Amino acid sequence: MSFVLDKISMVENPIAETSQIAEQLEKKGNQILRFSIGDPAAYFKTPEYILSAYKLALENHKTAYSDWKGNEGLRSAVASRYKDLYNVEYTSDIVQITQGVSEALQFINMSLIEKNTTAVIIAPFFTQYLPYILMEGGKPILTFHDFSNNWNIDTESLKEKIKNAGKNKPKYILVTNPNNPTGTVPSEKSLKEVVEIAKDNDIFLISDEIYDEILYKGIKFTSVSSLAKGVPHMILNGASKNLIATGFRIGFCITPENDKKSISLRNSISILSNSRLSANTPSQYAVAEGISNKEEHKKALKDFIDKVEKRSSLSYKLSQESEFLKAVKPTSAFYLFPQIDLNILKINTDKDFVELLLKEEYLQVIRGSGFGMPGFIRMVTLPSEEKITEAFSRIERFCKRHKK
Numbered sequence: 167m168s169f170v171l172d173k174i175s176m177v178e179n180p181i182a183e184t185s186q187i188a189e190q191l192e193k194k195g196n197q198i199l200r201f202s203i204g205d206p207a208a209y210f211k212t213p214e215y216i217l218s219a220y221k222l223a224l225e226n227h228k229t230a231y232s233d234w235k236g237n238e239g240l241r242s243a244v245a246s247r248y249k250d251l252y253n254v255e256y257t258s259d260i261v262q263i264t265q266g267v268s269e270a271l272q273f274i275n276m277s278l279i280e281k282n283t284t285a286v287i288i289a290p291f292f293t294q295y296l297p298y299i300l301m302e303g304g305k306p307i308l309t310f311h312d313f314s315n316n317w318n319i320d321t322e323s324l325k326e327k328i329k330n331a332g333k334n335k336p337k338y339i340l341v342t343n344p345n346n347p348t349g350t351v352p353s354e355k356s357l358k359e360v361v362e363i364a365k366d367n368d369i370f371l372i373s374d375e376i377y378d379e380i381l382y383k384g385i386k387f388t389s390v391s392s393l394a395k396g397v398p399h400m401i402l403n404g405a406s407k408n409l410i411a412t413g414f415r416i417g418f419c420i421t422p423e424n425d426k427k428s429i430s431l432r433n434s435i436s437i438l439s440n441s442r443l444s445a446n447t448p449s450q451y452a453v454a455e456g457i458s459n460k461e462e463h464k465k466a467l468k469d470f471i472d473k474v475e476k477r478s479s480l481s482y483k484l485s486q487e488s489e490f491l492k493a494v495k496p497t498s499a500f501y502l503f504p505q506i507d508l509n510i511l512k513i514n515t516d517k518d519f520v521e522l523l524l525k526e527e528y529l530q531v532i533r534g535s536g537f538g539m540p541g542f543i544r545m546v547t548l549p550s551e552e553k554i555t556e557a558f559s560r561i562e563r564f565c566k567r568h569k570k
């Protein structure tokens with residue numbers, strides 16, 4: 167028997183996988199074009215006013231543990247944010263501050279999943295959703311976003327899968343709104359259907375809305391917070407993407423309803439938060455300012471979205487020009503998720519495609535199978551337009567070389 171438990175081997179991270187190859191290539195002196203990590207702060211700067219608030223917190227010696235639930239100032243700021251954006255009445259006591267949405271997801275799965283428990287995730291999904299379920303011994307029920315329908319949620323297959331689960335009813339349905347890796351926003355209609363399905367089947371609904379302000383011009387977004395009144399649900403969000411502050415490690419975990427499930431999950435997350443003492447204290451002050459200073463936030467966000475939208479449009483245009491790629495036009499976040507036409511290539515899988523592309527063209531993208539969708543690749547649209555153009559020309563050269 168090995169010293170470390172087998173469950174650790176379930177933490178497969180397709181992003182880390184290619185990073186190891188990239189590092190080896192770099193050690194040999196090659197320069198890698200990185201289109202792999204969805205980290206806006208690695209390409210853009212965290213806004214100055216947020217950095218100033220962080221520095222001020224340090225100068226004022228705000229360096230002790232915070233309340234394990236999070237600073238009251240930040241929790242109230244989060245509650246107000248939901249009133250401002252979605253006209254829902256939240257109070258600070260339903261908001262738990264976590265160390266990123268990642269930690270909230272760990273706490274949720276620790277609270278709800280044990281051996282053979284099921285939970286619904288919708289492919290393609292954010293890479294971390296799967297290992298957190300598997301680590302607890304749970305069994306994911308995979309349903310799908312429909313590529314042929316602008317990546318909207320396939321609610322028919324969702325209903326079917328829940329019905330087929332029979333007595334082993336899923337503990338939760340997890341939606342990502344807007345979505346990583348597709349960079350698209352599910353329609354209000356499909357979200358309403360999901361809310362109805364959760365309600366009819368008495369299944370807890372979780373909506374990860376970490377990209378909810380990164381919306382391209384004219385795009386309509388509906389938060390589950392404004393649709394799920396009266397239905398047991400949770401909203402996840404945080405500072406990483408909307409505030410370009412990934413390294414601050416701040417997430418918001420909101421449980422608005424007061425039914426039995428919501429109350430017990432809220433309590434469980436509070437207990438688990440208490441067991442790790444506190445989230446980063448200066449970060450919480452900085453993020454409270456990040457949200458509350460609406461004027462500065464609006465300016466920073468506009469500047470960021472203007473650039474990202476241009477880069478996403480260019481990425482989409484270049485993918486359309488390729489005979490090897492086919493994608494849905496991104497409407498939010500900073501990703502393009504094209505299908506690769508493996509029928510016309512001498513390459514069998516997306517995994518092989520990604521590895522060979524990295525080794526031969528020094529371009530790092532992520533395999534779609536890591537997001538539950540084989541045959542696709544995920545590219546971030548954060549690098550400069552020049553780099554995006556270069557990346558697509560490398561893909562084109564690579565595909566032509568490997569054409570059947």
Ligand SMILES: Cc1ncc(COP(=O)(O)O)c(C=O)c1O
Pocket residue numbers: 204265266267268269292342345346374376403404405406412416417
């Ligand atoms: C959909 C989604 N949820 C959660 C996360 C992780 O967020 P955090 O930095 O708050 O842990 C990411 C990061 O890429 C994401 O894309």
